[in-house]
Amino acid sequence: MIADLIIINASNVATCRDDQQGAGIIENGYVAVKDGIILEAAAGSPPKEWIGENTQIIEAAGKTVTPGLVDAHTHLVHGGSREKELPLKLKGVPYLEILKMGGGILSTVTNTRAASKEQLKEKARKSLREMLINGTTTVEAKSGYGLDMETEIKCLEAALELDAEQSVDIVSTYMGAHAIPENFKGNTQGYIEFMFDKVMPYVAEHKLAEFLDVFCEEGVFSPQDTRVIFQKAREMGFKLKIHADEIVPLQGAELAAEMNAVSADHLLAASDKGIEDMARAGVTAVTLPGTSFYLMLGKYAQARKMIDAGVRVAIATDYNPGTSPTESLQTIMSFACFGMKLTPEEIIKAMTLNGAYALDRQQTIGSIEKGKKADLVIFDAPNVDYIVYHYGINHVDTVIKDGKVVVKNRQIV
């Protein structure tokens, strides 16, 4: 058999396999690829008979190979930005207070409704390029800045079209339950019925989203609202995600376990019982330490406690215009390390295999093992510790997507 591409002499290959400790590091190894799929990753040199005339050989001495990074929580498609809220934030006006005043999410809703699909795609396209050169090969994208039928569909269609036209794989989530729109103010039940009757059937029928997410938070959707929305969503075939216990403890983690959500995200204020319930139910925790930093909350999700309790912990950017305006998972690595006290190996696994679990893609991506998609990153760093240690810059040298080089020398090819 002849391989299409082989990375050789890598100082470290972080396989991130489920059956391995830490990030499953192989020293001085190779990774061989054929037909967009991983053939093998092992120490030493590849078998001679795999190397043919047309095999592309990539020398990786002094470098580290990881699976393509998986960003399992973003609000990718939206109009406008919110830098004008910075002075308010610095004065100490809380996030939920700004939302109550019609700012925050609702100001992004205004900008998103005003933008054409092309304009939304152009802005998101820029973000996707930034993600790719920073090593992200799969990203989750939530709607939720339209709230009305037309704009929610516009945003979900934009994500689907972007998925088809560029390298980063996009997994779509319908998040109509992100805020109560102005025309339903004081009438949450009316808005929920509108989603049930109009938006959700359309999204399900046209396969515009695989997941459904709810912002379960004080002043937004209550745990009881969330339960009702989840029941309906399950009947319609959506997999479930929840913004749980981000700011106010509302037993969102317990609810995620009760409803068998694929992931529960944020979890800063999750209770010990909620963490135990999640472990038992196999709900993946998606922690978002960039948001803790950006909201100046002075606390982080208890990732260590979750890991010790047997919860699978992923880490994502939460890329959005309000609480985490960054596309870079490498930036988030710093907060994960120094805020949540996770080791670099835990962080890499949380941004690859565990991210894949949060998207129900663990069978096809997230680790370097035979038969999985050849989504790979070569970092210009001798080991994974170095990537996290030398912070604030992009260490990505090469990105390989489905077996093809898509970023080389930090540039999209």
Ligand code: IZC
């Ligand atoms: O636009 O503020 N938390 N939703 C829930 C967000 C943050 C995004 C935003």
Ligand code: ZN
């Ligand atoms: Zn979010």
